[in-house]
Amino acid sequence: MKASEKITGNQLSFLLFTFIISTNLLTVPSFMVMFSMQDAWLSALLAPVTGIVSILVMIELAKRYPGQTLTQYCSKILGNGLGKLVAANYVYYWFVSITTITMQHTGFISTLLLPKSPVLIISLTFLVVCGLAAHLGIEVIARSNEFLTMLLLVFFVPLLILTVKEANFNEIKPILSDGLFPVLRGAVNPAGGFMNQVFILGWLLPYLNQLKAARKVSFIALSGISLISVSIVMLTIMIFGPLTGKLTYSFLSVVQYIGIEGSFERLEAIAVSTWVIGCFVKVSVSMFIFSLCVSQLFELRNYRSMIFPLTLLSLVGSVWIFRNSAELLNYLAFTFPLLAFMNQSLIPLLLLLIDSMRKKMKRSLFQ
Template sequence: MNERISGRQFALMAAYVAIGDSMLVLPSIPINDAQQNAWISALVGLAAGMMVVWLLSAAGRLYPHLTLVQAAEQLLGKWIGKAVSALFVAYLFLSIGAHTREIGDFLTTQMMPETPIQAIHIMYAGILAMAARLGLETIARTGEFFFSFFIVFLAAFILFLIPDIKLNNLLPVLDGGIKPILRGSITMTAYPFMELAVLLMAIPAVRKPQAIHANFMRGAFMGGAVVLLIILLSILVLGPDYATRSIYPSYALAKKINVGRFFQRLEVILAFMWLLTSFIKSAIFFKVLQTAIAQTAGLRTEKRLELPLGMLVVCFSLIISSNIIDFHEADHYWPYMDMTFSVILSLVLLAAYAIRRAARRKGTTGSGNKGKD
């Protein structure tokens, strides 16, 4: 990987991946499980998620000059490494297809109901292909440029919602016990944090490998804090019942804004923030998918893969589910797929590294003793 990004850009990429589509579609899931205690689920998920990021960072620092695909082949051997890489490629492809479908479902149900979803998917996949052609460095710089706008819009969004906050929506606390809270924390851990495994493919591009851990943790915490804040606002403003029934609680929050009967229905603020974070996240996934395919297949270059990948993404996004309700049924099993390619894969790589290191030390010690004899 010849591209180079700064530690700050890597941290912001982690923040974008953590926020991404989670800002719009995640809040209703833990609220459905834990009701008014979903903010506690979010806190638990944030703590667990930071441990996941620590694990990902540890795995990424084993070989900071290698991508995840290259490190898997280095540690697990050629054939097992290729098999793991192929499964990781399939995971990336499924994720991009799901992100594209979320964009299409949101725009056709909330903003442009008369527009065919196929047209939205084609345009979105085309933009992702263009971003991949420009490279990871360009994507990182774009995210860095727009992040200040995102913070300003987020601050305005929170400020305008303060008059509608009802603290009674948080009561009663812990009335359903601990099980619903733990159930709600699963998705809060998976969607913002476990999907950060994608950045293990971008670590070789970071200019200062020694700063990877700090930036990884900082960016992930920033993104998790934003998601936690959105979940808390959804409960405080909408109430747990309304937030559970809504597919897009944060978009419903934007409709509540009414300041002096002048600033009203500022859904465009939320739509801009979500489309921005979702696009940067999808662009990172698309570029990483392109690189992973090239390295797994042993191609000399990853160029010219953008168009066929874009076409495949469009086709898959249309057949992934029959409707929006069916699509959101994936929330029951998707976190476990995220766990497989983040927690389990990282543990496997760390274990393989420890075994190889122990075997190397044993071989060195044995050679030394033999020489003395």
């Protein structure tokens, strides 16, 4: 497969950054505090290790199978039958991912902005816009995301600075009071699951105009994600302490707490804007990958023909998979990390190991 659309290294870096940080902004601190308490910021420091492994694995596979996505070269590594099963598994994974993000976004918007609007209408309008972006292609999404990411940072970084004056360093003490295990658990569970989403490189690298730049830009993106994630978690704990684990949108509560009296108040509008921008980019990229997976599984020529029906399917999933927000939060805290580990870490790593063993056996046979 030769990708006709192309993105630059900087665009790839911005896509990775926005894709991961969008859902980390408001929800991840509370999940991490559930496992690590006041040491959650240490978990945020350890979590990028899984992302480093994913970057190295996905780039190595892309070098061995240039111009092909993960759902294509898994059939060449595992054989047609088993490869199709893995590809079908990723179709299901992206379907659940899109519906989960959509339900998160819908719950957020209906709770804070549009409490009287039907949930179905909020989900529909959101998915239609994301579907249109996916139909335009990854090149258009990447170009628009360059501007949107800079806008997100211009809005969000000042919020981080404003929180510093309200922070209480004593809230993160004592450090490692319960040992290292809770920290590792916090890093492996929600933080590791979200941070390891750099595995989207498996579908984006074929569209990169210079593959040799992939490692550099990916690590730059991961560094930025890690810096902001650690800052968010640490500042949230310093302001709310143990209460962080009980808040659904913990950093939003931080933003509502801060402000410059008489000058800037109701700053949560900025946090809401960054959430909407991030979710739009994340679901647009996910819809693009979802349609790619389906079209490549069934060997269709054009992925765009699948976007409209898949958008409708995602709409059905967003109101059907989880009955309420409690089920969604339970899934994100306990089920998603296991699903993420299998799909984002284990399967790509096994593909690389199997491919390396096959190549080694072939060399030994012909020597």
